[in-house]
Amino acid sequence: MKTVLITGGSSGIGLEMSRHFARAGYRLIWVSKPPEELAAAKARLITEFRSVAIDTLSKDLSLLQAAREVYDWTVENGWQIDVLINNAGFGSYGFCNEIDSKKELDMIHLNIVNVYQLTRLFLSDMMKRNDGTIINISSNSSFQPVPRMNTYASTKAFVTHFSRGLREELKLQGSNVRIMTICPAAIQDTAFKVTGKMEQVKTFNGLAFTTAKEVASDVWKNFNGGKDFVVTGAKMRLFYLLHGLVPYRLQQFLVQKETEIEKGGK
Numbered sequence: 001m002k003t004v005l006i007t008g009g010s011s012g013i014g015l016e017m018s019r020h021f022a023r024a025g026y027r028l029i030w031v032s033k034p035p036e037e038l039a040a041a042k043a044r045l046i047t048e049f050r051s052v053a054i055d056t057l058s059k060d061l062s063l064l065q066a067a068r069e070v071y072d073w074t075v076e077n078g079w080q081i082d083v084l085i086n087n088a089g090f091g092s093y094g095f096c097n098e099i100d101s102k103k104e105l106d107m108i109h110l111n112i113v114n115v116y117q118l119t120r121l122f123l124s125d126m127m128k129r130n131d132g133t134i135i136n137i138s139s140n141s142s143f144q145p146v147p148r149m150n151t152y153a154s155t156k157a158f159v160t161h162f163s164r165g166l167r168e169e170l171k172l173q174g175s176n177v178r179i180m181t182i183c184p185a186a187i188q189d190t191a192f193k194v195t196g197k198m199e200q201v202k203t204f205n206g207l208a209f210t211t212a213k214e215v216a217s218d219v220w221k222n223f224n225g226g227k228d229f230v231v232t233g234a235k236m237r238l239f240y241l242l243h244g245l246v247p248y249r250l251q252q253f254l255v256q257k258e259t260e261i262e263k264g265g266k
């Protein structure tokens with residue numbers, strides 16, 4: 001039985017991606033924070049896929065030692081991780097000088113340091129086996145600076161560049177290990193916008209929003225023989241094609257409009 005480890009697998013796009021892997025007979029391993037959320041999501045998935053094997057670990061991945069503890073836990077249990085999905089992440093909204101810096105530092109630790117650490121730990125085993133896939137969930141915000149979501153967009157710029165660069169390094173070394181970089185547009189129906197206090201931000205109903213189901217289905221399709229760099233959501237793919245042709249000032253005008261608060265919001 002193949003095994004997929006999904007951080008943040010118990011909600012949002014993590015849960016939707018889990019459904020594809022469960023349907024294909026994978027064992028699921030989830031790591032995220034509240035044990036109650038993990039247990040409730042596990043119970044829900046077992047009612048959908050009766051024979052699915054799910055193991056969960058409650059862990060705050062923004063802590064420096066967390067990635068090592070996750071890795072050691074999988075080794076102690078004798079699980080070979082065939083697919084690692086670095087999906088756990090959150091965002092923040094507002095001007096950098098006004099946002100609580102502790103919150104942003106936690107975000108930098110989760111979105112960057114933890115992704116780097118988990119990738120390094122599991123990559124080393126995958127390289128020994130010359131087999132395996134790491135899927136890093138980045139964002140369309142990684143394509144250009146995004147005022148009001150500046151630190152978040154910058155964390156995702158790291159994820160996009162690190163993951164695409166790593167893919168090239170592995171090719172140079174003739175490795176079969178695969179690194180996928182996923183860049184979803186704003187997702188309308190996950191907790192992300194609530195956690196990041198962005199419910200009223202236009203982009204979640206804006207030019208190119210997408211849904212958790214659409215993102216998960218793009219990931220699954222491309223995992224099974226598609227691209228390594230995936231811009232998810234049909235509308236966002238069109239914008240990404242045009243992106244290189246649009247002057248920086250116009251890009252900024254559009255991005256700043258998209259990240260304004262909706263009329264009537266606060």
Ligand SMILES: NC(=O)c1ccc[n+]([C@@H]2O[C@H](COP(=O)([O-])OP(=O)(O)OC[C@H]3O[C@@H](n4cnc5c(N)ncnc54)[C@H](OP(=O)(O)O)[C@@H]3O)[C@@H](O)[C@H]2O)c1
Binds near residue numbers: 011062090137186
């Ligand atoms: N929603 C969007 O518009 C959007 C767009 C582009 C990219 N993304 C990226 O997509 C990924 C998934 O987000 P989503 O939209 O599916 O939102 P979500 O439902 O809020 O999922 C985020 C997941 O990350 C986990 N997580 C957050 N902080 C954690 C921590 N400190 N330790 C362990 N787990 C933690 C959450 O679990 P807990 O409940 O345990 O905190 C949750 O399962 C994120 O990396 C996000 O940046 C989202």
